[in-house]
Amino acid sequence: xxxxxxxxxxxxxxxxxxxxxxxxxxxxxxxxxxxxxxxxxxxxxxxxxxxxxxxxxxxxxxxxxxxxxxxxxxxxxxxxxxxxxxxxxxxxxxxxxxxxxxxxxxxxxxxxxxxxxxxxxxxxxxxxxxxxxxxxxxxxxxxxxxxxxxxxxxxxxxxxxxxxxxxxxxxxxxxxxxxxxxxxxxxxxxxxxxxxxxxxxxxxxxxxxxxxxxxxxxxxxxxxxxxxxxxxxxxxxxxxxxxxxxxxxxxxxxxxxxxxxxxxxxxxxxxxxxxxxxxxxxxxxxxxxxxxxxxxxxxxxx
Numbered sequence: 001x002x003x004x005x006x007x008x009x010x011x012x013x014x015x016x017x018x019x020x021x022x023x024x025x026x027x028x029x030x031x032x033x034x035x036x037x038x039x040x041x042x043x044x045x046x047x048x049x050x051x052x053x054x055x056x057x058x059x060x061x062x063x064x065x066x067x068x069x070x071x072x073x074x075x076x077x078x079x080x081x082x083x084x085x086x087x088x089x090x091x092x093x094x095x096x097x098x099x100x101x102x103x104x105x106x107x108x109x110x111x112x113x114x115x116x117x118x119x120x121x122x123x124x125x126x127x128x129x130x131x132x133x134x135x136x137x138x139x140x141x142x143x144x145x146x147x148x149x150x151x152x153x154x155x156x157x158x159x160x161x162x163x164x165x166x167x168x169x170x171x172x173x174x175x176x177x178x179x180x181x182x183x184x185x186x187x188x189x190x191x192x193x194x195x196x197x198x199x200x201x202x203x204x205x206x207x208x209x210x211x212x213x214x215x216x217x218x219x220x221x222x223x224x225x226x227x228x229x230x231x232x233x234x235x236x237x238x239x240x241x242x243x244x245x246x247x248x249x250x251x252x253x254x255x256x257x258x259x260x261x262x263x264x265x266x267x268x269x270x271x272x273x274x275x276x277x278x279x280x281x282x283x284x285x286x287x288x289x290x291x292x293x294x295x296x297x298x299x300x301x302x
Contacts, residue, residue, distance in 0.1 A: 051095065052085035058104050090161035091151060097123040101143055119143040127151045128160050158182025172196075189214025203227045222246060234258070253283075273297045 101118040121138035133148040153162035158181060166178035175187040176195040186195035200209060204217035209228030211218055219228035222245025233240060237248035240259030250259035253267075262284065266277035271286035275297030278285050288297035 049098075052087050054083040054085050056083065086154070090163040091129055091153075092161070093126045093128060095125065095127070097125070097149060099123070099138075099145065099147065101145070119145065121145050121147075123149065125149070129153045129162055201227070205229045271297050 099121040101120075103116040103118050119138070119140045119142050121136065121140070123136050125134060127134060127149065129151045131150075133150045135148050136146070138145040138147075153159075156165060156167045156178070158164040158166060158178070164182040166182040166184060168177045169175070170187060174184075174194040174196050175190040176184045177187065179185050184193075184195060186192075189199050191197045191199055198211045198214050198216065200211035201215050201217040204211065205223070205228045208220050208223040209217045210220060217226065217228055219225070222232050224230050224232055231242045231245045231247075233242040234246050234248040236258045238258050238260040239254040240248040240250045242249055248257070248259050250256070253263055253265050255261045255263040261281060262279055265279050265284035269277065270284055271277045271288070273289065273292045275286040275288045275292065278287065286295060286297050288294070291301050293299045293301055
């Protein structure tokens with residue numbers, strides 16, 4: 001089978017010929033499928049078939065079934081009675097289809113000689129791409145034909161005109177599949193209009209964490225922790241914390257640039273049993289009365 005094809009296929013019209021029974025002289029023949037550019041009220045076979053043309057190889061004898069034929073498959077794995085016309089533009093629904101059966105003898109030189117035409121079927125219709133098939137019965141005076149017509153969008157093309165494109169991908173530019181309507185559906189762990197934004201680890205700080213792969217939580221400069229919710233204090237900060245990176249906010253009773261200087265350490269009266277408190281750089285020091293010892297004069301002496 002010969003099929004007219006373009007560089008890129010947007011959709012295809014499939015004509016599946018079911019059976020043919022003809023009473024003609026002993027010879028062989030072939031089918032020609034012509035798809036005109038638009039619906040015609042008055043059909044002429046002289047106009048060019050701008051939608052496309054498909055022709056089978058030479059088939060059989062006077063009576064044959066396609067299941068026994070050896071040639072003419074439209075695509076790899078298709079039955080020999082299947083003709084496919086691919087084309088590169090949006091589907092307009094209305095069309096005129098012409099199916100012709102031609103005689104072919106060993107001495108035939110001009111396949112367009114009208115004397116070799118066995119039968120011609122003209123079908124005018126409107127179809128929407130999908131699984132639906134339209135059955136056509138042509139009784140004919142020389143040959144009876146029965147075939148079905150179906151319009152299918154090519155792979156990755158969708159909508160009633162086959163002009164919506166959606167190609168699944170999983171790379172730098174996006175991570176998604178396509179639903180039956182051609183809408184993008186993000187793969188697990190991805191979000192955004194083109195599914196190129198990774199979904200970070202649950203709980204990861206939206207302000208201070210980020211990720212390039214699903215489930216990650218990478219901290220921005222100045223932040224730490226599993227969820228990037230802890231700031232990094234100023235290096236060398238001893239008795240302090242931070243609410244913003246590189247600060248050293250001193251704990252109670254501590255001061256200095258690095259929070260390493262004791263302040264007001266004796267205000268809490270840490271010395272017990274009459275001990276006297278004295279502030280020192282490291283905090284406080286207790287001077288214990290007789291009979292007591294320890295950092296806070298809490299240890300009795302025997």
